Amino acid sequence: MGTLITVLLAVTPPVLFLVWILRYDRNEPEPLGMVLRILLLGSVSVFPVALLEAAYLSHPVFSIPSLAGSALQSFLVISPAEETAKLLIVLLFVWRSRHFTEPNDGIVYAGTASIGFALSENLFYVLQHGAGVGIARALTSIPGHTFTGVIMGWYLGQARFDGSGEKRAIGIVKGFLAAWFLHGLYDTFVLSGTSAALLVIPLVVLNFIVGIKLLRKGRALSEGRSVTGSPARVMPARGGCLKVLGRALLTLSALFWLLIVLGLLFGGTEDYDTASVLYGSVVITFLPVAAGVIIEASLRGRRRIS
Numbered sequence: 001m002g003t004l005i006t007v008l009l010a011v012t013p014p015v016l017f018l019v020w021i022l023r024y025d026r027n028e029p030e031p032l033g034m035v036l037r038i039l040l041l042g043s044v045s046v047f048p049v050a051l052l053e054a055a056y057l058s059h060p061v062f063s064i065p066s067l068a069g070s071a072l073q074s075f076l077v078i079s080p081a082e083e084t085a086k087l088l089i090v091l092l093f094v095w096r097s098r099h100f101t102e103p104n105d106g107i108v109y110a111g112t113a114s115i116g117f118a119l120s121e122n123l124f125y126v127l128q129h130g131a132g133v134g135i136a137r138a139l140t141s142i143p144g145h146t147f148t149g150v151i152m153g154w155y156l157g158q159a160r161f162d163g164s165g166e167k168r169a170i171g172i173v174k175g176f177l178a179a180w181f182l183h184g185l186y187d188t189f190v191l192s193g194t195s196a197a198l199l200v201i202p203l204v205v206l207n208f209i210v211g212i213k214l215l216r217k218g219r220a221l222s223e224g225r226s227v228t229g230s231p232a233r234v235m236p237a238r239g240g241c242l243k244v245l246g247r248a249l250l251t252l253s254a255l256f257w258l259l260i261v262l263g264l265l266f267g268g269t270e271d272y273d274t275a276s277v278l279y280g281s282v283v284i285t286f287l288p289v290a291a292g293v294i295i296e297a298s299l300r301g302r303r304r305i306s
Contacts, residue, residue, distance in 0.1 A: 003127075006134065010126035013138040014119040017146045021111045024215045027222040030108050034099050038089060038109055042116020045085040046124075049117075052081050059281070061260055067192045068262075074187035075180075076256050082117060083179045086149060087172075089113040090156055104218035106157020107150050110175075114149025118142050140204050144186050147211030152179035154214045173248065182207060246295030249288040256285055 018039065022029065056062070056077045064072060087110075094100050094109045122142060126134035152175040159171025182203070189199045260281050 006126055006131060007123065009131055009134040009138075010123045011119060013142045014115045014122060014146075017142060018112060018115045021108060021115075021146070021150070021215065024219045025104060025108050025222070027219065028102060028104075030105060031099055034094065034097070035108070035112055038094060038112045039116040039119075041089045041093060042086065042113040042118075043120040045089060045113075045117055046120040049081050049085050053077055056081075061281070067188065067194060067196055070191035070193070071184075071188045072259055073191060075184040076252075076259055078187050079180050079184035080252055083148070083152070083176060083183055086110060086113045086117060086179070087152065087156075087176050090153075091172075095160065100160060102222055103154075103157035103161055104222040106155070106160055107153035107215065107218045110153025110156055111146060111149040114145045114152075118145035121145075140186075140190075140200055143204055143211075144183070144207055147207040148179040148182050150211040150214055151182065151207075152176060154218065157218065176248065246292045249292035250296070253285045253289045253292065257281065 018035075022035070057073060062069060062073050062077065090106070090109050090113060094105075099105070100109070118141065122134070122137055125137060155171050155175025155178065159168045159175070162168045162171060186200060186203055189196050189203065260278075
């Protein structure tokens with residue numbers, strides 16, 4: 001009986017947030033089957049993300065204590081890995097779906113993917129640490145995941161129906177960076193083990209305010225579209241998504257190296273072999289940089305041919 005109550009405590013908050021988001025989409029509601037599919041994909045994505053995070057966090061530089069170490073972990077590993085998983089779910093499974101018919105659908109699908117991720121993550125934490133953690137996460141982590149998804153979804157929804165490939169790519173990048181920054185900031189505070197953890201409270205409040213504002217704006221756009229009967233705009237070519245991916249890989253790799261250097265200079269890493277840290281950093285960033293360079297080169301080749 002106790003286990004059942006714990007499970008309900010873990011599952012109920014994400015489900016309530018999902019119902020809340022869907023209530024803002026009553027004008028042209030998404031098919032329940034598609035919503036459940038994205039929810040399931042978000043839940044399952046926890047497993048590969050956890051493996052990826054474990055592999056990267058084994059790098060010595062992420063053991064730097066206090067706020068510097070938590071910032072490195074949060075901004076270079078945890079936040080980009082988790083927000084990338086949510087973004088990929090939308091881009092791979094609903095971006096070109098016939099059900100993605102209006103900008104507000106970006107909020108619904110990105111928010112649902114985020115809630116699915118939060119649901120699985122919350123279940124593991126609460127079963128492991130108990131009801132107290134479940135209550136704390138219901139007030140902080142669950143709304144954090146939900147509203148970073150809503151914020152990213154707002155930009156994705158706008159980008160999905162933008163007639164320009166470049167503007168569409170910029171919109172996707174803006175959505176990812178907004179979610180990445182807010183998520184990274186949250187985890188930095190939580191993992192710091194310092195009084196900075198108290199800053200989670202105003203950050204969650206800010207997420208609530210911005211998220212609710214965007215939910216209302218999305219609903220207003222949906223209602224306005226229903227009144228005017230304006231159709232969804234045609235999507236441009238696929239090159240914009242490749243540009244986003246290539247430049248995101250290169251940008252995150254550059255940021256990784258910047259923070260690694262700052263960590264080595266100011267993080268008190270005298271207990272570590274600098275050569276090993278640098279070698280590990282090269283190994284970690286080699287594939288992302290190579291992929292980013294290849295994508296950029298292929299896009300430039302296309303432009304020359306055209």
